[in-house]
Amino acid sequence: MRPKQGFSMEQKKARWGWIFVTPALILFSIFSFYPMLNAFYESFHNKNLLSLRPPRYVGWANYTYLFQSKDFLNSVKNTAIFTLGTFIPLLVVSLILAAFIMSIKKFQRFFQMAFYAPAVLSSVVAALIWLLIFDPRGIANQGLNTLFGTSGVNYNWLSKPGMLRLSTIIVYFWKYVGYFTIVFVSGIGSIPHNLHEAALIDGANRWQDFWYITFPLLKPTTLLVSIMAMIQCLKTFSTQYLFITAGAPTRPINVITLNIYYTAIKDHRIGRASAMSILLFLVMFFFTYLQLKVSKTEEVTYM
Amino acid sequence: MKKFSVLTVLVLLMSLIAGTAAAQVIELTYWTHTDDNRTMIENRYIEEFEKMYPNVKIKRVVNEASKMGDLVLTAFSAQNAPDIFNLPIEQEFGYMKHYRVAPVNYEAAGYKGAEDLISKYQAGTFDSVMMDGEIYGLPLELTNWAIYINKRVFWDAGLDPETDFPKTWEEMADIADKLTLRDGEIITRRGFDFRYPYYLVSVLPMVEQLGGKLISDDGKTAIVNEEAWIQVLEFMRDWGPNGRNLGSPTYAAARKIFNKDNNDMGMCLSGFYQQGRIKVDNPEFYESGDWMVVPFPVFENAVNDVAASYYGHYLMVNAQTTPEKQEWAWRFIAYMLDHPMEYLLTVNIIQPRNDLLEDENFMNLPYMDVFMGDMERAHVVFMHENGYQFERFITEAVEDVMLSDVPVEEALESLRERIQEVLDDEY
CATH class of the missing domain: 3.40.190.10 (Periplasmic binding protein-like II)
Structure with missing residues (x-):
C-alpha cells in the first residue's frame, strides 16, 4: 500500500534522517569545515594577525620554509616521539586492563570508574597535579629514591630532555588509559557469550579463549582505539604547554600543535601556522586511511 | 478600528523614542588583568563615572594576566576587541605599529595637547608609546625590579x-x-x-x-x-x-x-x-x-x-571603535588615572606622574629610594615587534x-x- 503523500517508507525515513542530521552538519560546517578550508587558504598567504592589510599570496613559500626550518623539523621529531611513546602503550595497556576487568567477577564497576576517573579531569588540572609530583621535592623523586635505596638524587623529571619527554608521556597515558579501557570493555562485552562457551567446551583455557576468540573479534574496537589514540596523541597540546609554562625547557617537548600556537598567537604569523596545521592534518589523514585500509581485509561478522 | 490605529501609532512612537534613548547610551568594554585591590578601586571609579555621566555604561572584564595577551590578540584579529585594554608595553608595541590602537584624545583626557600631557609625567614616560608624534597610551603602571x-x-x-x-x-x-x-x-x-x-x-x-x-x-x-x-x-x-x-x-x-x-x-x-x-x-x-x-x-x-629594565602597562583604546566611544574611553581612562596616590597605596603600583613623584609621602615609602635609584640606572624594556x-x-x-x-x-x-x-x- 502506497503512503498517502506519495513518499515511500524509505523516503520518509531518509527525510527524517536529513532533518535530524542537518543541525549537526550545519554546526560542523561552521565550526570545523570552514576553519579547515580557511586554514588551507591562509597557508598560501602571508598575514600578520594584527595587521589590517589584506593577506599577501605567497604560493608554496610557507610550506617550503617549513621543510627547511630546524624548529619545525624538531617539532615533527618531538611529535613522533610522543605519539609512538604514548599511542602504543595506551593501546596495549588499555586492552590488558579491559581484559582484566572483564575477567573478574566482582568490582568490575569499581575498576571501570577508577581507571576512567582521570579522563574526567581537565588537562590543566591533570598537568598541575603531575607538576607537583614531578617537582624536584615532589613524590616522583622521593619514590624513586626509596625504590633504588638512594638519597637526594634528582631525577630531573622536568629538566633533562629524556626525562621531560617521559613525564609528558606518563601524564597523557595516565589521563587517557581509562578512557580507552572503557571502549575496549564495551567491545569485549559485545562479543556473543556463546562463542566463549563453545571455546571452553572445546577445551580452550582462558588465555586461548582471549587470544583466539576475544582478540580477533575485537578487531573493529582495536582499530577504533588505535585511530582515536593516535589522533589524540598527534594533537597533544595542553600537557606540553603547561609544563613549559611551569619552567620546563621548550625544545624537547615543542610538539607541532605547540609550534602552531607560538607561530600564530605569539609570532602573529597565521599563514605559516596554517601551513603547519595543514601538514599535521595530512599526516593524521594518511595514518587514519592507512589503518582503515589495512584492517578492511578482515572485517568481523558474528554468524 | 480608529482607536486601535491611534494606539498602534502611539506604541510605535514610544518604541522609537525608547530606541533613540537606548542608542544614546555609550557602552564601553574594558579588559584588564586580575588584581583584587585594583578591581576594588576601579569598580568604584566606574560607579562614580557612570553617576557623573549617566549616558555611559562601562563593563570591566577581568582576565588572568597570563592569558590577556592571547585573548586581546584573538579579539582584535576577529574584529571583536574591547574598547579599552591594557597589556605589558612590549606586547602593545605591535598594536601601535599596525594602527590597531587610537592616539590619545588630549582634550577628552583633560590635556591641552601632547606637550601638556608629557609635562605632567616623568621624563621618558611616553617614549615607548610614541609614534609619528602621537601618544598611544596612558600609563597604568611602570615597574622595575x-x-x-x-x-x-x-x-x-x-x-x-x-x-x-x-x-x-x-x-x-x-x-x-x-x-x-x-x-x-x-x-x-x-x-x-x-x-x-x-x-x-x-x-x-x-x-x-x-x-x-x-x-x-x-x-x-x-x-x-x-x-x-x-x-x-x-x-x-x-x-x-x-x-x-x-x-x-x-x-x-x-x-x-x-x-x-x-x-x-x-x-x-x-x-x-x-x-x-x-x-x-x-x-x-x-x-x-x-x-x-x-x-x-x-x-x-x-x-x-x-x-x-622597567616595563609598564599602558591603557590603550581600540582604533576600530567609533570616534564617540574613543572620546569617552579616553575620558574614563583619565578619570581613573587621576587617583595615582590611591593606586600606589592600595595596589602598590606606580604611575609616574610628577604630582605623585613629588609628593613627600612617596619617597618615604619603604625602599622607594632603591627602586627610584634603579629606575635611573635602567631603560625601558627591549621593544620590537x-x-x-x-x-x-x-x-x-x-x-x-x-x-x-x-x-x-x-x-x-x-x-x-x-x-x-x-x-x-x-x-
Missing part, C-alpha cells in the same frame, strides 16, 4: 644582610651558595633565583652591563658583542643543576615562595608591588621588618651600570645551557641564527 632579601635566612646562614648583601653577580652566586641548603642534589632552600620567563627584563640588562646587545642599533644584525653573551650564558649554566646547582626554572617561582618566609628562599627579584603582596600573604613577616630591598647587581667587569619571539629564543638558549648540557657557544650560535632569521624574514 630590585632584589628582595629575607634577613632571617641571612642570619640563619651566619651572614649580616645589611653588609653582606650582593653588589655584583659574582657575589650573588657566592652568597646564594652559602644560603642554599640541599638534600643531596635536591635544593631545599635557595639563596636566590631568577625570574626565568622574563629574560628581556632581567637577563638582557646583564648582557648590556657587559657591553652586549640583542640586536644592533640599525636593527639588522643579531647578537652584538659575543663575549658579553658568552659570559652571561656561562653564568646561567653555572647557576643551574649542572653547575653550582643554585636554582633552576623548574623549581617554584622564587617571588611566590619568598612571601611565605618558610626558610626556603633567601632572595628574589621583584617590583615595588611585592610589598603589597607580602602584606597580604604574610602580615607578620611584613610587619617584622625582617626583609629589605637592595639594588640590581652588576658584573665585576661591567662596562655599563644598567639595572633591570618580534620581542616576544626573541625572548622565547633567549629562554631556549638559557635552558639549553642550564638544563640540557648544550655547550654555550653552540647555544649562542643557535640563538644568533634564529634571531637573524627573524630580522631577515620579510613575512
